[in-house]
Amino acid sequence: MHRQIDLGPFPAASGYDVARDRDAADPLSQYRDRFLNADPDIIYLDGNSLGRLPLATIEHMRSVVSDEWGRDLVGSWQKRWWSLPRDLGNVIAPLLGASPDSVIVADSTSVCLYKLALGALRERPGRSRIVTDTLNFPTDVYVLSAAAAAIGGVDVVVVDSQRGDDADEDTIVSALDQETALLSLSHVAFKSGYLYNMERLTDAAHSAGALALWDLSHSAGVIPMDLSEIDLAVGCTYKYLNGGPGSPAFLYVRPTLEMANPLRGWWGHAKPFEFDLEYESAAGVARFQTGTMPILSLAALAPALDLVAEAGIGAIRAKSIGLTSFLIDLADDVLGPLGFEIASPRNPSRRGSHVSLRHPQAWQVTQAMISEAAVIPDFREPDNIRFGLAPLYTSFSDIHTAVHRIGNLVISGRLDLYPPSRTSVT
Ligand SMILES: *Cc1c(COP(=O)(O)O)cnc(C)c1O
Numbered sequence: 001m002h003r004q005i006d007l008g009p010f011p012a013a014s015g016y017d018v019a020r021d022r023d024a025a026d027p028l029s030q031y032r033d034r035f036l037n038a039d040p041d042i043i044y045l046d047g048n049s050l051g052r053l054p055l056a057t058i059e060h061m062r063s064v065v066s067d068e069w070g071r072d073l074v075g076s077w078q079k080r081w082w083s084l085p086r087d088l089g090n091v092i093a094p095l096l097g098a099s100p101d102s103v104i105v106a107d108s109t110s111v112c113l114y115k116l117a118l119g120a121l122r123e124r125p126g127r128s129r130i131v132t133d134t135l136n137f138p139t140d141v142y143v144l145s146a147a148a149a150a151i152g153g154v155d156v157v158v159v160d161s162q163r164g165d166d167a168d169e170d171t172i173v174s175a176l177d178q179e180t181a182l183l184s185l186s187h188v189a190f191k192s193g194y195l196y197n198m199e200r201l202t203d204a205a206h207s208a209g210a211l212a213l214w215d216l217s218h219s220a221g222v223i224p225m226d227l228s229e230i231d232l233a234v235g236c237t238y239k240y241l242n243g244g245p246g247s248p249a250f251l252y253v254r255p256t257l258e259m260a261n262p263l264r265g266w267w268g269h270a271k272p273f274e275f276d277l278e279y280e281s282a283a284g285v286a287r288f289q290t291g292t293m294p295i296l297s298l299a300a301l302a303p304a305l306d307l308v309a310e311a312g313i314g315a316i317r318a319k320s321i322g323l324t325s326f327l328i329d330l331a332d333d334v335l336g337p338l339g340f341e342i343a344s345p346r347n348p349s350r351r352g353s354h355v356s357l358r359h360p361q362a363w364q365v366t367q368a369m370i371s372e373a374a375v376i377p378d379f380r381e382p383d384n385i386r387f388g389l390a391p392l393y394t395s396f397s398d399i400h401t402a403v404h405r406i407g408n409l410v411i412s413g414r415l416d417l418y419p420p421s422r423t424s425v426t
Contacts, residue, residue, distance in 0.1 A: 047390025
């Protein structure tokens with residue numbers, strides 16, 4: 001990292017005392033020190049891509065590796081490991097407003113989505129459509145298409161739902177019909193941060209006789225929800241749940257839905273240690289397990305989930321709204337005159353925990369921010385700079401400093417030193 005120009009600190013910049021006051025009044029401020037902060041100069045605003053490392057995870061992993069693996073070896077399967085996907089699922093369940101024993105941690109989000117989508121299509125035989133929308137995360141659309149192809153005679157209808165930075169939910173509702181087997185959407189759109197009305201859209205799917213499958217990757221751990229009326233859901237644990245790079249996903253199935261796991265394996269067997277050649281499905285959500293789980297990655301989730309549970313999802317959501325609103329207000333004032341536009345919903349009740357800004361030189365701004373201003377956002381094609389505001393470790397002062405560093409960077413004229421796009425070579 002090369003910090004070529006001195007961009008901070010900015011105590012003189014207007015409004016800094018407001019940011020400091022907000023931090024002083026923040027009931028979650030003490031959680032910042034529960035995460036590793038290896039370089040205090042860096043303002044990390046990419047917690048919706050990879051959450052920070054909780055300090056407790058470092059100690060916990062030392063013991064998992066040395067004691068559980070190193071010392072206890074195969075004995076750890078019965079002691080702790082075999083039930084870990086269900087045990088961790090039961091820690092995630094209350095964060096999602098899901099009932100006990102309705103969530104497991106397993107596989108990747110993409111694989112969990114495939115299992116549930118294929119399972120759902122088999123629950124609605126003869127129906128020929130999956131409905132999703134253009135704001136969905138691309139891998140989700142690939143996975144839905146693969147599930148449709150596996151069944152045959154099923155099309156994926158990708159509704160153009162873009163209406164400014166919101167999703168046009170009415171258009172999605174009107175695409176649901178008697179041919180629809182499944183509605184599948186992301187709860188929070190990965191680019192704009194639009195927060196869908198999950199209950200309303202699920203009700204609409206049910207009225208058409210379809211099932212609904214939600215991807216909670218950008219809402220788990222930051223948005224309170226109630227899954228009791230929701231059929232199916234999946235999500236990431238390495239974003240706001242801070243489980244670490246490639247940590248396994250979670251999968252939720254409504255307990256009253258007697259849907260089979262289309263990807264059978266011994267971990268989903270009722271009596272796995274009898275090694276019978278006949279498959280007999282386990283009861284409950286455990287039936288959606290397939291094969292041996294990545295235990296070290298699962299184990300790293302435990303201390304991270306405890307932090308979210310301890311802080312409380314209500315307090316996390318309140319701070320998230322505070323942070324995203326603060327960023328939008330400051331960006332309007334400081335960055336608006338420099339060519340930035342807000343590319344996220346302004347209504348906080350329809351917004352997740354990230355804010356996107358649009359700028360004609362977004363790629364250059366992003367590169368300059370990372371290499372000169374020590375502010376880490378991420379870039380989404382074609383012109384979005386995305387700021388993930390993780391309430392457990394992001395402060396109001398972080399946002400204030402970041403916005404002023406970005407402003408100074410643009411004013412400095414240094415953006416032109418960077419290639420104009422990801423693909424251009426200079
Ligand atoms: C992050 C994310 C994923 C990631 O899926 P993986 O299988 O973990 O690569 C999937 N869907 C959405 C909506 C996401 O935001």
